[in-house]
Amino acid sequence: MTDEFTTEIYYDDDADVSTLDNETVAVLGYGSQGHAHALSLDDSGVDVVVGLHEGSSSRDTAEADGLTVTTPADAAAQASYVSVLIPDTVQPDVYENAIEPNLEAGDTLQFAHGLNIHYNQIEPPEDVDVTMIAPKSPGHLVRRNYVNGEGTPGLFAVYQDTTGDAADRALAYAKGIGCTRAGVIETTFQEEVESDIFGEQAVLCGGVTSLVKHGFETLVDAGYSPEIAYFECLNELKLIVDLMYEGGHAEMWDSVSDTAEYGGLSRGDRIVDETVRENMEEVLEEVQNGEFTREWILENQAGRPSYNQLREAEKNHEIEQVGERLRDLFAWAETAESEDESATVQADD
Ligand SMILES: NC(=O)C1=CN([C@@H]2O[C@H](COP(=O)(O)OP(=O)(O)OC[C@H]3O[C@@H](n4cnc5c(N)ncnc54)[C@H](OP(=O)(O)O)[C@@H]3O)[C@@H](O)[C@H]2O)C=CC1
Numbered sequence: 628m629t630d631e632f633t634t635e636i637y638y639d640d641d642a643d644v645s646t647l648d649n650e651t652v653a654v655l656g657y658g659s660q661g662h663a664h665a666l667s668l669d670d671s672g673v674d675v676v677v678g679l680h681e682g683s684s685s686r687d688t689a690e691a692d693g694l695t696v697t698t699p700a701d702a703a704a705q706a707s708y709v710s711v712l713i714p715d716t717v718q719p720d721v722y723e724n725a726i727e728p729n730l731e732a733g734d735t736l737q738f739a740h741g742l743n744i745h746y747n748q749i750e751p752p753e754d755v756d757v758t759m760i761a762p763k764s765p766g767h768l769v770r771r772n773y774v775n776g777e778g779t780p781g782l783f784a785v786y787q788d789t790t791g792d793a794a795d796r797a798l799a800y801a802k803g804i805g806c807t808r809a810g811v812i813e814t815t816f817q818e819e820v821e822s823d824i825f826g827e828q829a830v831l832c833g834g835v836t837s838l839v840k841h842g843f844e845t846l847v848d849a850g851y852s853p854e855i856a857y858f859e860c861l862n863e864l865k866l867i868v869d870l871m872y873e874g875g876h877a878e879m880w881d882s883v884s885d886t887a888e889y890g891g892l893s894r895g896d897r898i899v900d901e902t903v904r905e906n907m908e909e910v911l912e913e914v915q916n917g918e919f920t921r922e923w924i925l926e927n928q929a930g931r932p933s934y935n936q937l938r939e940a941e942k943n944h945e946i947e948q949v950g951e952r953l954r955d956l957f958a959w960a961e962t963a964e965s966e967d968e969s970a971t972v973q974a975d976d
Pocket residue numbers: 655656657658659660661678679680682683684685686699711712713714715717721739740761762763764765766767
């Protein structure tokens with residue numbers, strides 16, 4: 628733990644996986660986060676049971692990975708610690724039908740994202756602990772980092788502590804999936820939800836793909852080749868972001884040419900200008916006042932018409948076609964794939 632920051636950060640020395648020695652952890656879902664948590668907890672010596680609905684396509688994979696799989700209701704009944712790692716939109720229904728009837732006093736109900744608790748879609752009984760361990764990473768990288776002996780930063784929050792042990796148990800879980808190797812930051816459900824949804828919309832997923840597409844389209848419309856535009860606006864972005872990840876903006880500015888540095892510093896704010904900042908503030912407000920979540924719930928109730936349309940348009944964008952062809956041609960794709968396979972092989976071992 629350190630007191631140099633505005634919030635607590637917990638590391639390996641602050642957590643003890645053996646806190647979970649007498650518990651069974653039910654991991655509900657075996658998707659992006661679910662497979663990573665279940666496999667890493669299992670490797671860390673925690674007793675894990677995976678809960679998947681009848682007919683689930685993930686069932687064979689989880690069983691082939693050597694895990695015990697049962698239904699969500701049965702997993703919740705067996706466990707004293709229930710980690711809810713199914714899509715946010717199905718959680719309220721699964722909670723009502725499979726989890727809530729099987730919760731006992733003193734159990735832990737845990738999330739990797741606080742949406743359903745914060746926006747009151749799930750209202751747990753008062754006699755259970757409610758916690759959150761939210762890795763700040765896509766699940767597949769959480770697992771890859773764990774297998775490689777590295778850690779993934781995560782957020783940690785306690786919403787309800789009836790046992791008095793909620794924090795110790797959640798930190799034990801965080802250690803079991805490798806998060807305390809990198810650092811786990813204490814927060815609240817509200818802060819996690821609002822910052823996470825804003826971040827994925829404005830910067831990480833929505834903002835960056837939109838920036839990339841606008842850059843790509845600007846070059847292609849001006850007559851440059853789509854392949855050049857792909858390398859310039861998408862492929863090289865990873866390499867630039869890798870430098871920012873390692874040493875902040877300074878390391879990136881240091882590594883690029885003076886021409887790029889002057890051009891970027893003098894032009895960047897013209898591209899992402901004050902109107903973008905105003906748009907970001909609007910998007911944040913829609914998250915804070917619940918408008919986005921209401922829209923998302925209604926979208927699901929209607930069968931996801933807009934979501935499907937947006938996905939289709941994204942899939943059909945020229946940059947995706949060009950990228951698919953280019954990635955097939957180049958050696959680095961093979962290297963990345965074989966690295967992934969070796970991580971999976973080790974994970975399966
Ligand atoms: N994706 C990420 O990296 C991150 C996700 N989170 C949070 O983690 C949670 C899980 O997200 P994510 O990992 O993306 O989820 P996924 O979409 O990857 O979860 C899919 C899994 O859930 C199963 N599933 C789907 N519906 C049901 C159901 N009705 N009952 C039981 N199992 C079901 C699927 O089974 P099948 O496909 O076989 O039907 C599959 O195993 C969410 O709260 C999310 O916000 C937090 C941080 C990052």
